[in-house]
Amino acid sequence: MTNSTAAPQHGKRNVHFGDAVILALLLLWGLIILYPFYNCILVSIVPQRVYIRQPFMLYPPVLDFSSYQFIFAWKQLFYGFRTTLIVLFAGVPYNLFLTITMAYVLSKPIPGRKAVNFFVMFTMFFQGGLIPGFLLIKNIGLMDSYLSMILPYGVGIMNMMIMRSYFRTIPLELEEAARLDGAGEYSILFRIYLPLSKPMLATITLYYSVDRWNEWYNGMLYMRTVSKWPLQLFLRNLLASTTSVVNQIPDSVRPIVFAQGIQMAAVVVTVVPIAILYPFLQKYFVKGLTLGGMKG
Amino acid sequence: MANTTVRPKTSLTSSRGKRGELRREIWRYRKLYPLLIFGVAFFAVFAYAPMYGIQLAFKTYNIGKGITGSDWVGFANFTKLFARTEFWRAFSNTIIISLLKTVFSFPVPILLAILVNEISSRSLRRGLQIVFTLPHFLSWVTISGIMLNLLTGDGAINGIIRAAGGHGVEFLTNGYIFRGLLVFSDIWKESGWNSIIYMAAIAGIDQAQYESATIDGVNRWQKAWYITWPSIKGVAAVLLLLSLGNSMNGNFDQVFNMYNPTVSRQSEIIDTYIYNISFLQAADYGLSTAVGLFKGIINAFLLLTANIAVGKLNPESQIL
Numbered sequence: 001m002t003n004s005t006a007a008p009q010h011g012k013r014n015v016h017f018g019d020a021v022i023l024a025l026l027l028l029w030g031l032i033i034l035y036p037f038y039n040c041i042l043v044s045i046v047p048q049r050v051y052i053r054q055p056f057m058l059y060p061p062v063l064d065f066s067s068y069q070f071i072f073a074w075k076q077l078f079y080g081f082r083t084t085l086i087v088l089f090a091g092v093p094y095n096l097f098l099t100i101t102m103a104y105v106l107s108k109p110i111p112g113r114k115a116v117n118f119f120v121m122f123t124m125f126f127q128g129g130l131i132p133g134f135l136l137i138k139n140i141g142l143m144d145s146y147l148s149m150i151l152p153y154g155v156g157i158m159n160m161m162i163m164r165s166y167f168r169t170i171p172l173e174l175e176e177a178a179r180l181d182g183a184g185e186y187s188i189l190f191r192i193y194l195p196l197s198k199p200m201l202a203t204i205t206l207y208y209s210v211d212r213w214n215e216w217y218n219g220m221l222y223m224r225t226v227s228k229w230p231l232q233l234f235l236r237n238l239l240a241s242t243t244s245v246v247n248q249i250p251d252s253v254r255p256i257v258f259a260q261g262i263q264m265a266a267v268v269v270t271v272v273p274i275a276i277l278y279p280f281l282q283k284y285f286v287k288g289l290t291l292g293g294m295k296g
Numbered sequence: 297m298a299n300t301t302v303r304p305k306t307s308l309t310s311s312r313g314k315r316g317e318l319r320r321e322i323w324r325y326r327k328l329y330p331l332l333i334f335g336v337a338f339f340a341v342f343a344y345a346p347m348y349g350i351q352l353a354f355k356t357y358n359i360g361k362g363i364t365g366s367d368w369v370g371f372a373n374f375t376k377l378f379a380r381t382e383f384w385r386a387f388s389n390t391i392i393i394s395l396l397k398t399v400f401s402f403p404v405p406i407l408l409a410i411l412v413n414e415i416s417s418r419s420l421r422r423g424l425q426i427v428f429t430l431p432h433f434l435s436w437v438t439i440s441g442i443m444l445n446l447l448t449g450d451g452a453i454n455g456i457i458r459a460a461g462g463h464g465v466e467f468l469t470n471g472y473i474f475r476g477l478l479v480f481s482d483i484w485k486e487s488g489w490n491s492i493i494y495m496a497a498i499a500g501i502d503q504a505q506y507e508s509a510t511i512d513g514v515n516r517w518q519k520a521w522y523i524t525w526p527s528i529k530g531v532a533a534v535l536l537l538l539s540l541g542n543s544m545n546g547n548f549d550q551v552f553n554m555y556n557p558t559v560s561r562q563s564e565i566i567d568t569y570i571y572n573i574s575f576l577q578a579a580d581y582g583l584s585t586a587v588g589l590f591k592g593i594i595n596a597f598l599l600l601t602a603n604i605a606v607g608k609l610n611p612e613s614q615i616l
Contacts (some may be wrong), residue, residue, distance in 0.1 A: 018516055022414050029408070030427045033484065036442045039452050042444060055455030058540070102335030111318055111326040116332060121616045123343040125603075126596045129588030130570050131581045132349025133362060137341075154338035161615075185361040214435035217549070236437045236553065260445055267441045273432055279426050285433070286425075289489070290496040 037271070044068065044265040048258035053117035067261035073270065080231035081217075083146070087230055088212040091150045095208040096201070097156045104189055137222055148222035149215055149230065156211070159204045162288050166200040167193055203288040206281055213274065235266050278279055353589040357581035359450070366582075373586035383587065385561065386569035394543040394552075394566060396479050401431025404535060406528065409494035410520050425495075436485075440553035443481050444468060466552040469530035471562025478550065478563065497528040534606050534613050541602025566591045 040056050054061070093225040104118070106113055125173035127133075133152070174192050183191065194201065202213050216232035223229055229237075278285075344420030348363065353373055355366040377383050408428065415421045431439065446452050448468035465474055501605070505523050514522070546565030555563045564572075566587065574584040575586040 020416070022411050025414070026408075026411055026424055030424055033427050033431060033488070034485075036446050039446050040442045043452075048529055052450070055363050055450055056452040056459065098338050101331040105332045106326045108325060108328060109321075110328060111321050116336065118616070120335065120339060122337055125599045125616065126341065126347075126592055128346025128349055129585060130350060130567075130572055131585045132346035133342075133587065134574070135352075135581075136346045139362075140341075154340050155335055160335075162456055200525055210433050214433075214437075216435065232435050232437045235441065239437070239441045239553075249347050263441060266446060267438055267482060271434060271438055275430065278430055278433065282422075282426050282429070285429070289492050 037180065040264045040267055043260050046261070046269050048261060050068055051258070067258060067265035070257060070262055070284075071265050076226070076229075076234055077231075077266070077269070079130045079227045080229060080234035083149075083228055084213060084215065084231040086146055088209060088214055088282075090146070091126035091153065091212045092205060092208045095154065095156065095159075095212075096149060097203060098204060099156065099163055100189075100194070100201075100206075102155060103160050104176050106192060108241070110125075118158060120155070134221060143222055144228070145222075148226065151217075152218060153211065156204075156207065159207055159288075163197070163200060163204060167183045167199055170196050173288050195252045199284065199287060203283045207283055207288060211273070226259075231270055234272055238266050239263050309488065335593065336351065345563075350589055352582050352585040354586075355582050357585075368608075369582070373582045374590070377583060377590070379587055381431065382569065384566070386564045386566050389563060390546040390565040390567075391480055391543055393475060393546050395561070396475060397482050398480050398536070398539045398543070401483045402532075402539060404483050405490035406494055408487060408491040409498060409528070410489070413495065413498050413524070425488070426492065430488075431485040432489035433582060434485075436549035436553045439485055439505060440550070443477070444554065445473045452559060466539055468556060469558045474555070474559040478554065480520075482547070482550065482556070487539040490535070494528050497531045498524060501527045530610060533609055537549055537602045537605050537609070543598055544591055 039057075042060055043051060044067050045063055045065060046057070047062060047066070048061045050057075050060075050062055050064075106117060128136075137143060137148050137152065142151065170193060174196075175188050178188050179193055214232055215230050216236055218231040219230045220236070223233070351364060352366065354368055354370060355363075356369050356372075361367075410420055412424055412428075415424070444451075448456070449466070449469070451466060453467070458464055465473065467477055501523065506519060509519050509523060524589075543592045544566065546567060548565070548567035548571070551563055551565050552568050552571065555568070570584050570587050570591070573580060573587070603614055603616055
């Protein structure tokens with residue numbers, strides 16, 4: 001940069017200015033994303049009198065953890081965690097089993113593949129609808145059973161397509177070599193395809209886990225017993241009507257409550273597991289989208 | 297078809313080659329077919345079996361008689377439905393909200409991707425990406441909780457507006473502002489995630505193009521317009537079509553968790569309407585199945601059209 005005439009300097013200054021504008025815009029957007037979370041945490045850790053006087057806070061003037069004391073003393077929250085974990089640990093292996101078997105077979109040029117593909121894809125375009133689905137669960141006797149939250153969510157079609165495209169990228173020579181060594185179909189799947197697909201398996205496992213963690217809809221439709229509600233449904237109910245939910249607690253043990261504080265404390269408790277794990281797992285989350293996002 | 301008896305294995309490519317080849321292929325993969333049973337059974341039970349219940353759209357549901365035994369009523373459910381103003385309101389709300397989302401949500405991920413790509417520090421880029429994509433993984437239950445608390449009449453945002461001397465904004469009680477909130481919260485939750493597809497497309501651009509442009513004295517905005525945008529245009533077109541194809545789906549999870557009776561005139565969508573007439577008001581399964589079928593047919597038509605249009609642009613992205 002020895003020949004510093006006017007023009008390059010001008011250009012250089014422009015670049016700096018542009019960089020600053022871009023950075024400012026992106027940081028602003030980051031702030032817009034993060035501020036609602038920050039506000040949520042603030043509301044959960046201040047006493048009601050502070051919140052009423054000053055709903056917009058930059059920092060908590062007084063700390064008060066009674067909202068957390070309240071929700072952690074609440075059995076319903078633990079029931080919610082229990083149900084969600086049951087649904088997650090039973091549901092994700094079920095998702096993976098169905099997705100992997102289907103994706104593996106459809107990744108091969110087997111006769112009839114097009115028909116099965118159509119059979120699967122058609123369901124993305126047309127569904128039975130709410131009541132027909134509801135009556136099915138009722139008629140097969142799954143009402144109020146954990147299975148009603150586990151079984152209806154089997155194959156996520158996008159996940160299946162991601163997995164199928166990934167299987168197709170694995171060189172056939174590996175499979176043929178194993179076959180010459182006398183490996184059967186199933187050991188080829190388990191010994192060759194699955195180990196080589198670990199990153200993609202991690203990705204779809206995470207997608208399914210998040211979906212299971214966020215489960216509330218089937219619980220709302222099918223679960224009558226409140227103590228078998230998933231966490232998100234408990235949260236939804238709490239957000240919709242804290243007063244009436246809290247009133248279910250017997251008068252003698254019911255404290256004076258700060259509804260918004262309790263609601264936000266419950267939100268924090270359900271978000272924290274994801275928010276803590278997410279930054280470490282982000283690369284796996286992104287992989288699925290970039291690898292399989294636009295592929296048919 | 298004369299001699300379908302035992303043939304020597306070597307004659308597979310003869311006159312009946314195709315049939316023989318098919319049979320050989322099936323035989324070759326015979327051990328894989330059983331693996332398909334599970335997935336196929338899943339779709340049969342949880343996607344196709346409910347379709348049997350669609351006949352309720354033409355029946356009056358009687359719990360005692362069940363789906364099959366209930367009495368046929370022809371198109372009576374549809375006649376009843378089409379006479380309801382609430383139905384048409386939900387119908388038009390669905391389209392309005394979807395189109396608003398398409399118009400306003402659609403450009404944001406593109407913009408984010410282009411801007412993030414301009415950041416030279418790798419770790420800063422990664423940090424921004426983590427923040428931008430995080431909300432995608434939270435449920436609408438959670439996000440509605442956070443948003444409603446923030447925007448309620450005596451919440452933080454109205455608190456600062458009042459502190460600055462302004463009047464409180466009825467985010468949650470004015471139906472038109474609330475529609476804006478539906479669009480905004482959709483952008484807030486999804487645009488970071490959606491930008492990743494564009495970032496992947498940008499990452500695929502040959503860097504030499506940028507380098508030679510720099511030598512030619514092209515500034516960064518011109519590079520974005522003449523190099524970056526043409527390379528992600530195709531992806532954008534596909535996503536735009538898919539978004540339009542989804543116009544009948546107003547996002548049940550979002551609306552159901554965020555709205556309240558004071559804004560339902562402007563924000564009730566077909567899916568929440570179906571839920572309400574099925575479970576909250578006097579349940580009429582025949583009527584609500586009819587709404588579902590009506591929506592399902594239009595939805596399928598839109599999705600298929602979008603899918604065909606996508607196939608014209610980029611055959612790889614066509615799924616049916």
